[in-house]
Amino acid sequence: xxxxxxxxxxxxxxxxxxxxxxxIFWLTNERISVATKRKELKAPEADGxxxxxxxxxxxEPEKAVFRRTVGGKTEEKIINGWAGLADCAHYLSRCLxxxxxxxxxxxxxxxxxxxxARSDTKTLCEKVPRDRAQKVVDSGILKPGDMVGYFNVSTDxxxxxxxxxxxxxxxxxxxxxxxxxxxTCHTVARFPPHSWVNDSWWLHDGxxxxxxxxxxDDAMPNGAIxxxxxxxxxxxxxxxPAFSYxxxxxxxxxxxxxxxxxxxxxxxAIDQAYWFMESYGKMTIIWRKSGAVEVWMPMGGxxxxxAMLNGxxxxxxxxxx
Amino acid sequence: MLIWLAFIMLMPFQVxxxxxxxxxxxxLQMGACERRCPVYRLVLFADGSTLxxxxxxxxxxxxxxxxxxxxxxxxxxxxxxxIRFFELKxxxxxxxxxxxxxxxxxxxxxxxxxxxxxKTILHFRGCAGREADQLTKLEDAIVEASGVAKRIR
Numbered sequence: 001x002x003x004x005x006x007x008x009x010x011x012x013x014x015x016x017x018x019x020x021x022x023x024i025f026w027l028t029n030e031r032i033s034v035a036t037k038r039k040e041l042k043a044p045e046a047d048g049x050x051x052x053x054x055x056x057x058x059x060e061p062e063k064a065v066f067r068r069t070v071g072g073k074t075e076e077k078i079i080n081g082w083a084g085l086a087d088c089a090h091y092l093s094r095c096l097x098x099x100x101x102x103x104x105x106x107x108x109x110x111x112x113x114x115x116x117a118r119s120d121t122k123t124l125c126e127k128v129p130r131d132r133a134q135k136v137v138d139s140g141i142l143k144p145g146d147m148v149g150y151f152n153v154s155t156d157x158x159x160x161x162x163x164x165x166x167x168x169x170x171x172x173x174x175x176x177x178x179x180x181x182x183x184t185c186h187t188v189a190r191f192p193p194h195s196w197v198n199d200s201w202w203l204h205d206g207x208x209x210x211x212x213x214x215x216x217d218d219a220m221p222n223g224a225i226x227x228x229x230x231x232x233x234x235x236x237x238x239x240x241p242a243f244s245y246x247x248x249x250x251x252x253x254x255x256x257x258x259x260x261x262x263x264x265x266x267x268x269a270i271d272q273a274y275w276f277m278e279s280y281g282k283m284t285i286i287w288r289k290s291g292a293v294e295v296w297m298p299m300g301g302x303x304x305x306x307a308m309l310n311g312x313x314x315x316x317x318x319x320x321x
Numbered sequence: 322m323l324i325w326l327a328f329i330m331l332m333p334f335q336v337x338x339x340x341x342x343x344x345x346x347x348x349l350q351m352g353a354c355e356r357r358c359p360v361y362r363l364v365l366f367a368d369g370s371t372l373x374x375x376x377x378x379x380x381x382x383x384x385x386x387x388x389x390x391x392x393x394x395x396x397x398x399x400x401x402x403x404i405r406f407f408e409l410k411x412x413x414x415x416x417x418x419x420x421x422x423x424x425x426x427x428x429x430x431x432x433x434x435x436x437x438x439x440k441t442i443l444h445f446r447g448c449a450g451r452e453a454d455q456l457t458k459l460e461d462a463i464v465e466a467s468g469v470a471k472r473i474r
Contacts, residue, residue, distance in 0.1 A: 059352035059428040082353050083360070083377040158357045160380055160474050166357075188355050197355070199424035206356075 001100045002216040003120060005145025008099030009172055012184040016191035019051040020094040025064065025186070026106050027084040032064070041066060041077045049077070053189040055196040056082045062188045088168045091186035092147065095170050099145055101214065108165035112149045115212045122274045124211040125291040127151050132291030133209035135310050137171070137181045139284050139293045141276055144173040147212040148183055154206035167207075209291075221250070221277040228303040228319075229283065232259045235294075235307070237315040244285075250274055252285055262321030341391050343367050345398060346434040349463050351427050353377065358427040359473045363463065369394055373469045381472040393466045398435055400462055404455040407438045413453045414445045423447030429460050 011021075019025050023034045034051045043049035043066035056063040060082035067076050089111045093103045101118070105111040115121050125136050136142060150167035152158045158166035169183035175192055180203060182192030189195060203209070230248045234241050245253045245266040252273040253266035273287045273294075281298035283305070296305035296317065307315035345367040353360050360377040369389045375382040401407075415422040426447030433440060444456045464470055 056353070059354075061353060061355040061425075155474065160357075160359065160378060197424065204425070 003096075003101050003145065003214040004099045005143060005214060005217070006099075008095045008101075008145040008170065009184075011098035012095045012170060012172065013191055015091070015094065016184050016186075016194065017053050017189040019064075020091055022094065024090070025051075025085075025087040026090045027080060028086045030084070032080065037079050038066070041079065043077050051079065053085075053087075053186065061197070085187045087186040092168050092170055095184070096145075096147070099214075108149060108168045111147075111168055112165055112210060112212070115147055120214055120216045122213045122215045123288060124213050124274065124286045126210045126288050127153075127208040128210075128289075128291030129208055130203055130205055132310075133211060134180060134203060135293045136211055136286055136291055138311070139286065139295070141284055141286060142171055142181075142211050142213055143217075144171055146171045146214055149210035149212065150207045151210060152206065153208050157206045165210075171211075215274075218276060219278060222279055222281055225277065225281045225298070229296075231262060232264070232320040234258070234318040234320055235315055236318075237307075237309045237313045243320075246275065250276075254287065259320065341367055341394055341398070342436050344434050344437065344439075345394065346432070346439075347394075347397065347463055348430075348432040349460055350430040351460075352430070354427045355425045360427075361469075361473060363467055363469060365389060365394060365397070365463065365467060367394075371467045371469070373467065373472060375472055379473050385469065385472055387468055389466050389468070397459075397463055397466055398433075400459055401433050401435070404452070404459060406433055406442070406459070407435075407440050409440075409442055409452055409456070411441070412443045413448050413450070413456065414443060415448070418450070419445060419448035419453065420450035421448075429456070431456065431460060431463075 015021065019034045025032050038044055038049065048068035048070070049066040050068060051064070052067050053062055053064055054067065062085060063081050064079040064085060065076045066079060067074060089108050090106045092111060093105050096103050103111070103114055105114055116123050124141060125133065148169045148171055149165055152162060152164060152166045155161035169185035172182050172184050172192060174181045184191040188197055190197060226248055229246050231246060233244045233246060235244055243255050243258055252275050253269040254271040254273070255266050255269055271287045271289045273285045275283055275285045277283050283296035285294040293310055295308045298305055303319040305317050307317045309315055347365040349363045351359060351361050357378045359375070359379040361379055362374045362376070364372045369391050371387050371389055373385040410418050413419055422445065426445060429444045429446055431442050431444060442456065444453065446457055464473065
C-alpha cells in the first residue's frame, strides 16, 4: 500500500497536543497509560478531562496534564512535568502508521533504522549540518509526511551532550514560499502554526540532520530522457573535475577518479545519491553524506544540461560514456 | 545592649577573611529548556562551603557538598562587582532586554548578596547583548569555581 502522506499529516493535526489514539505516551524509561492515570488522578473522560500536552510551569517547556474547562474556568491535573517527557518517536510512529507505514518505535535511533530499512523510503541526507539540511528542504523533494531525525553533535546539547539521535519530527511543509518549513512533533508539541513555541521548524545548530523521504508517490522519470542521463558524467563546479555514475535505478555514485571506459563501475564512491526527475527532465540529485543538492536543467539537446550546486555554484557537465 | 545592637548592624559587613563579608551568598538556579538542559541549584556560602542539587538531566543527580577557597569566592564577587551586578536590570528575557533571542535555552536565576546588598536577576541564556553575555560568563565562572561542572555534564 502506498504511503498516504495526507493521512499522516491529518493525524498529526488532530493529535499534535494530545495523547495519541493508542492511549499512551512515553517518558524516558516509562510507558504512561492515560486510562490508568485517569483512575489514579480521578479524571474521567465523561467529566470532560482531556489528556493534553501544554506549556509548562515557569521556564519548563511542557507538561502533560488532564485539563477541562468548566464555566469558563480551566482546571488542570498534572500527569507529568517536563522532566522525563519523551514522546517524539512514539508520536511519529503513530503519525506514520496513520499514513499506512506501520511502525512502532519509541527510540529515535531505532525509528531511523526502521525507516531506512523500508523499501519505500529514501534517505536523502544523513547527519548533515543545518545549512545543508535546509538546502535539501528547499529542493522540494522532502514532502509533508516525511521524517526528520535530529542527531545531537553538541556537548552542550540534549541529555547532557549525548552524541546520538535525540529527537524526531515529521515535516509538514512550508507555511509560506519563503519560509524555512515546519515540523510536527511531541515533546515539545508542535503543529505549525499551532503551538506555544514560536519555532515551527526546530532547525538549529548543534544538531546534524537526517531526512528520510517516502518515495512511493514520486514522479516517474521521463522514459525518453533516462537513457540519455545514465552512465558516466564529468562534473566541474569551480574546482577540479569529479565524476558521477548515474544509474537508471534512481541512484548515483560520486568518485574522484576518472573512469576509463563505459563499463567501469564506480568503486570507492565518496558519496552516493538519489536522483529525482520531473516530467520535463529537470534532475535533482541529493548526495547523502554531504547533503549537497545538484540541479540539472535540460537545455533541449540530448544529454545537455546546465548545472547548479547548492543553488549558488554553476557547474559544467560533460557526458563521458 | 548597645554593643549587641551595633554588632547586629555591622554583621552584614563583618568579614570572615580580608575579602569576604559574612553576608556573602551566591545562589544560581538553572532552569529547564527544550533541549533537555541540566536543571540544578547551586549555593555558595560566605565560608566557601557549597551545596549543589542536581535535579534533572544532569550527569550525577542529587545533592553534593563541596568547598571553594575564599580566594575563589572573592574573585567571583569581584567579577560580579566588575559587571555592576547590583545595578543591572532584574530580567533579561525575550520581549525585554534581550538581543537576538534564541528560541530555546535555559533560564538562569542568579542571586547575589554582598555587603548589605542583594539582588536577583532572571536571565534567559538564549539572549545576546553585552550585559546578558556578562551574566553568562559570571554564571559559568560560578559553576567552574564550585567544581561541579563534571556533575552537570
